[in-house]
Amino acid sequence: MRRRDFLKYTALGSLSTTLANCRSSVRWQPEAFRKKASSRVAILAAKSYDQSLKDVILRGIKLCALQVTGKRVVLKPNLVEFDPKGVINTNPAVIEAAIDAFRSLGAAEVIVAEGPGHRRDNEYLLSASGLYDVIREHKVRYVDLNSDDVRATPVRSSFTNFKELYLPETLFNADLLVSMPKLKTHHWAGVTLSMKNLFGIVPGTVYGWPKNILHWQGIDNSILDINSSLPLPQFSIVDGIVGMEGNGPLQGQAKNSGVLIFGDDFVSVDASAARLMKLEPRKVIHLAKAGEFLGNLNYEKIEQIGEKLESLQQDFSVIEDLKDLKKITG
Amino acid sequence: MLDRIIATLLENQNADGGYGSLRGKRSNTESTALAVTALKTLAESSAAENRKRGIDWLVQRQNKEGSWPLNETVKQGSWTTALAITALSDSQEHDERALAAARWLLEQEGSKPGILAEIILWATGKSNVNKLNKDLIGWSWVPNSFSWVEPTSYALIAVKKLRPRLAGTNVDERIRQADAMIYDRMCNGGGWNYGNSKVLDYALWPYPDITALALIAMQDRAREKANQESLQVLTKIARETDSGLALCWAAICLNVYGQDNSEFQRMIDKRFAASKFLGETKSLALAIIALGDKANPFRI
Numbered sequence: 001m002r003r004r005d006f007l008k009y010t011a012l013g014s015l016s017t018t019l020a021n022c023r024s025s026v027r028w029q030p031e032a033f034r035k036k037a038s039s040r041v042a043i044l045a046a047k048s049y050d051q052s053l054k055d056v057i058l059r060g061i062k063l064c065a066l067q068v069t070g071k072r073v074v075l076k077p078n079l080v081e082f083d084p085k086g087v088i089n090t091n092p093a094v095i096e097a098a099i100d101a102f103r104s105l106g107a108a109e110v111i112v113a114e115g116p117g118h119r120r121d122n123e124y125l126l127s128a129s130g131l132y133d134v135i136r137e138h139k140v141r142y143v144d145l146n147s148d149d150v151r152a153t154p155v156r157s158s159f160t161n162f163k164e165l166y167l168p169e170t171l172f173n174a175d176l177l178v179s180m181p182k183l184k185t186h187h188w189a190g191v192t193l194s195m196k197n198l199f200g201i202v203p204g205t206v207y208g209w210p211k212n213i214l215h216w217q218g219i220d221n222s223i224l225d226i227n228s229s230l231p232l233p234q235f236s237i238v239d240g241i242v243g244m245e246g247n248g249p250l251q252g253q254a255k256n257s258g259v260l261i262f263g264d265d266f267v268s269v270d271a272s273a274a275r276l277m278k279l280e281p282r283k284v285i286h287l288a289k290a291g292e293f294l295g296n297l298n299y300e301k302i303e304q305i306g307e308k309l310e311s312l313q314q315d316f317s318v319i320e321d322l323k324d325l326k327k328i329t330g
Numbered sequence: 331m332l333d334r335i336i337a338t339l340l341e342n343q344n345a346d347g348g349y350g351s352l353r354g355k356r357s358n359t360e361s362t363a364l365a366v367t368a369l370k371t372l373a374e375s376s377a378a379e380n381r382k383r384g385i386d387w388l389v390q391r392q393n394k395e396g397s398w399p400l401n402e403t404v405k406q407g408s409w410t411t412a413l414a415i416t417a418l419s420d421s422q423e424h425d426e427r428a429l430a431a432a433r434w435l436l437e438q439e440g441s442k443p444g445i446l447a448e449i450i451l452w453a454t455g456k457s458n459v460n461k462l463n464k465d466l467i468g469w470s471w472v473p474n475s476f477s478w479v480e481p482t483s484y485a486l487i488a489v490k491k492l493r494p495r496l497a498g499t500n501v502d503e504r505i506r507q508a509d510a511m512i513y514d515r516m517c518n519g520g521g522w523n524y525g526n527s528k529v530l531d532y533a534l535w536p537y538p539d540i541t542a543l544a545l546i547a548m549q550d551r552a553r554e555k556a557n558q559e560s561l562q563v564l565t566k567i568a569r570e571t572d573s574g575l576a577l578c579w580a581a582i583c584l585n586v587y588g589q590d591n592s593e594f595q596r597m598i599d600k601r602f603a604a605s606k607f608l609g610e611t612k613s614l615a616l617a618i619i620a621l622g623d624k625a626n627p628f629r630i
Contacts, residue, residue: 083535118524120480121539123608124573132605142608147351150403166404187530205351205360206404208471208478209524216475251532319530 028157028228028293039265039296040064041272042306046241047258053097054104057237060262061101063305066235069106071175074143074232075099078181078197080117080249082128087244087254090180092130094239094260098180099138113170115145115200117211122146143170146204157228157293159221160214165229166206172231177201179236179266183243183257183273185318189219190284190325191277192249193270194236198226220286227266227294236269237262240276245316257314259307267295268302275299275309277316279325331599332621336372338606339365339614340380347383348391349611358401361611362387363413368615370417371624388414389427396430409471411435412484416627419491432492435485436499440470440477461528466511479515479525479540482508483547490550490630512544513556520559521567536560538568542579546628549586561587574598574607578616585626595621 042063046056061068075098077090095112102110112135116125122144126132135142148168155162171177181197189196199211199222207213214222238261246252259276263269267290271281281287281297291297318325342349342365348357349365362384369381392398397407398414415431418424442464468482486508493501515525521536522544528534541564548557561583568580577598584591598617607613619627 119537121537121571121573121575122610123605123613124571124576126608127572127605144351144608144610147355147610149350149356150401152403204471205358205400206472208409208475209480210478210526212478213472213475247530247532 027159030293032156033228033293035293035296036265038301038303039263039268040303040305041261041263041265041268043272043276043304043309043312044260044262044306045258045312046260049091049093049241053094053260054100056260057094057097057101058104060237060260060306061105064235064262064264066264068102068176070108072109072173073102073107073111073176073178074170074174075102075110075112075178075180076145076197076200077112077114077131078192078200079114079125079129079131080200081119082125083250084128086250087242088182088250089129090182090239091241092134094237094241095131095180096134096138098178098237099134099140102178108175109141111141111143111170111174113143113145113168115148115168115202115204117199117204118209120146120204120209143168145170145201146209148203150203150206153229153231155225155229157225159224159289160217162217162225165226166203167201167229167231168203171201174232177230177232177234179234181236181238183238183240183259183261183277185245185248185252185277185279185316185322187247187249187319187322189223189286190318190322191270191274191279191287193238193273194266195223195227195270195286195290198223198230202226220289223286224289224294227290233264234266235262235264236266238269238273240273243277243314243316245277245318247319253317255314255316257312259312265295267291267297271297271299272302272304272309276313278313278328279316279318280328282329283325283327331602332618335602335614335617335621336377338609339368339611339618340377342609342611342614343380343384346387348387349384351611352609356401357387359388359391359398359408359410360400360413361615363398363410363417364612364615366417367413367627368618370420371619371622371627385418385421385424388417389424392427392431396427396432396434398431406473407434407438409469409481409484412469412481412488415488416484416491419488420627429492429495432489432496433499435469435489436496436501436504438469438473438485440467440482441474442467442476460526462526463511463514466507466514468508468511477508477511477525479512479522479544482511483540483543486512486547487628487630490547509548509551512548516556516560519563520556521563522560536563536567538564538571538576539573539579541567542576542583545583546579546586549630552587561589568594569597572601574601574605574613574617575610577601578613578620581620582616582626582628585620586629591620
C-alpha cells in the first residue's frame with residue numbers, strides 16, 4: 001500500500017469512515033446530481049503576472065458564457081499559508097484582475113474571501129502575500145471565512161460521516177462562488193485545484209486548524225462532500241501562470257506554465273488542469289469519483305476552447321508516492 | 331491610541347451584549363470572552379456597562395454541563411470554554427461557573443489514531459509522516475479529535491489559573507501530559523505553528539501568534555531551555571510580522587515573562603494606525619491587554 005492510499009484510508013484516523021463507506025455503496029442520490037452532456041473549459045495563455053490579466057480573464061469569462069450582471073460574486077483564492085521563498089498562493093495580480101473583470105461585467109458586489117487552513121492570522125497572510133494592498137486599493141470587502149457567521153447545510157453525498165456542514169454565511173448570501181486555486185501538485189491528494197481549494201470555505205472556528213478533522217474523514221472524501229454540498233453556483237479561474245510541482249501544496253518548486261484556466265464545472269476544469277501538468281486525472285481519487293456524479297472528467301466530454309491543451313502542457317514532477325499519476329491513460 | 335482601540339472594540343459590541351468576530355457579525359463566545367477579558371483590565375469606571383453586558387452574555391450562554399458553545403448556531407461545548415473561564419475566573423461572583431467549566435474542560439481529551447491505523451502505519455513504514463508523539467493528549471478544536479497547540483494552550487491557561495481549586499480532579503495529570511504535548515510539537519529551533527513541526531521530512535516553521543500563546547501557557551516553566559529558545563524565536567519573527575494579532579500576542583507574552591515589550595507596544599500602535607487590525611474583535615481586545623498597564627489576565 002502506498003502512502004497516498006494509506007492516507008486516503010486512514011489519514012491518521014479515518015478508518016471508521018472507510019468502514020462506513022464499505023457498508024454503503026450509495027454515496028449520492030443520482031437524481032440530485034445532473035451532469036451536463038459536456039462541459040466547457042477555456043485554457044488561455046498568460047505568460048506573466050505583469051501583463052494585462054484583466055483582458056485574459058474577461059475573455060475566459062466570455063468564452064464560458066458566464067452571466068455576471070447583478071450578481072454578488074465571492075472570489076476564493078488559495079491563501080492557505082505563506083512562504084516568502086515559495087509560490088503557495090494565488091497571485092494577487094490574478095485576484096486584482098478578477099476583481100476588475102467581474103466589476104466591469106456588472107457584478108453587484110465582488111468579495112474576496114478565504115479561510116486559511118494553517119494560520120488564523122489573516123492580517124499577516126494578507127499583508128505578506130500582497131493581497132492586502134489589492135483589497136485596500138480596490139476597496140473590496142474581504143471576509144475571513146474561518147470566523148464568519150455560520151449556517152448548517154445538509155451534506156448531499158456521504159463519503160464522510162458528516163450529515164451536515166457548517167458553512168460561512170457569506171456563501172449563502174452570494175450568487176456565485178469563484179474558486180481561484182493555484183495550479184499545484186499535492187503530496188496527499190495528488191493535485192490541489194478548484195475542488196481541493198474549497199477546504200478553505202470550511203470555517204476554522206468550527207473545524208479547527210489545520211482543518212484536520214477533514215483529514216480524519218479522508219481528504220478525498222471531504223473534498224467530495226464539500227463540493228457536493230455547495231449552496232451556490234460555481235466558477236473556476238485557475239492561476240497556472242506559475243504553478244507548483246513536486247512536494248506541493250506548500251514546499252514544492254515553482255513551475256512556469258503560463259496559463260489561466262476557466263470553467264463552471266470544477267471536475268472538468270481540474271481534469272484539464274491535471275492534464276496540463278501531465279498527470280492522469282482518472283488516477284486522482286477525488287477527481288475520478290467526482291467524475292461519476294459531480295462533473296465531466298473524460299476528455300471527450302470536455303469542450304476545450306482557447307489554446308490547445310497539448311501546446312501548453314508542462315511536465316510537473318510529483319513525489320515518489322504519486323508516480324502512478326504520471327502514467328497517462330487517455 | 332489605546333482610547334481609539336477601546337472605542338473601536340466597543341463599536342463591535344452587539345445589542346445582545348456579546349461581540350462578533352467583526353462589527354456587525356453575530357456574537358460568539360471567543361470574541362465576547364476576549365473582549366470581556368480586555369475590558370476587565372481597564373479602570374473599574376471605564377466601559378463598566380459594556381463590560382457588564384459582555385459578562386451577562388457569557389453567563390446566559392453557559393451550557394448546563396459547564397461548557398460554552400461556539401456561538402448560537404453551534405451549541406455543543408467547544409474549545410472557547412477555556413477563554414470564557416479566563417474571562418470569568420478572577421471574579422468571585424462567577425467563581426462557580428468558572429470551576430464548573432474547568433471540570434468540563436478536564437473531561438475533554440484530544441483523541442489519537444485507532445490501533446488499526448497505528449498497525450498500518452507501522453507495517454508500511456510510514457510512522458514518521460509527521461514528527462509528533464500521537465500518544466500525548468492535550469485539547470482539540472473539535473470534540474473527539476486530535477490535539478493541537480492553540481486549543482491546548484487556551485485550556486492550559488484556564489486550568490493552570492484554577493489549579494489550586496481543582497483538587498480531587500485529574501488536573502495535574504492533564505497538565506503534565508499537555509505540557510509534554512506542547513513541547514513535543516515545538517518546531518526545530520524553537521517556536522510553534524498550529525502543532526506540526528514536520529511533514530514528509532520537510533521542516534515546518536513557527537508562527538508568532540501561536541508561539542506566544544504556547545509560551546504563555548507554559549509560563550510556569552519559563553526557565554526551560556525550550557521556553558528560552560522559543561522566546562528568542564518569538565522576538566525575531568514577531569518583529570517581521572505585519573499583524574496586530576501577532577504583535578499583541580507577542581507583547582502579552584513578553585509581559586508575562588517579565589521582559590520589556592515596549593518595542594512591540596509601539597509596533598501595535600503603528601499597525602493599528604495602518605490597518606485597524608482589519609476590525610477584528612480578537613486583535614482589538616488583545617491590543618487593549620497588550621497596551622494596558624494593569625495586571626496581565628493571562629498571567630497564571
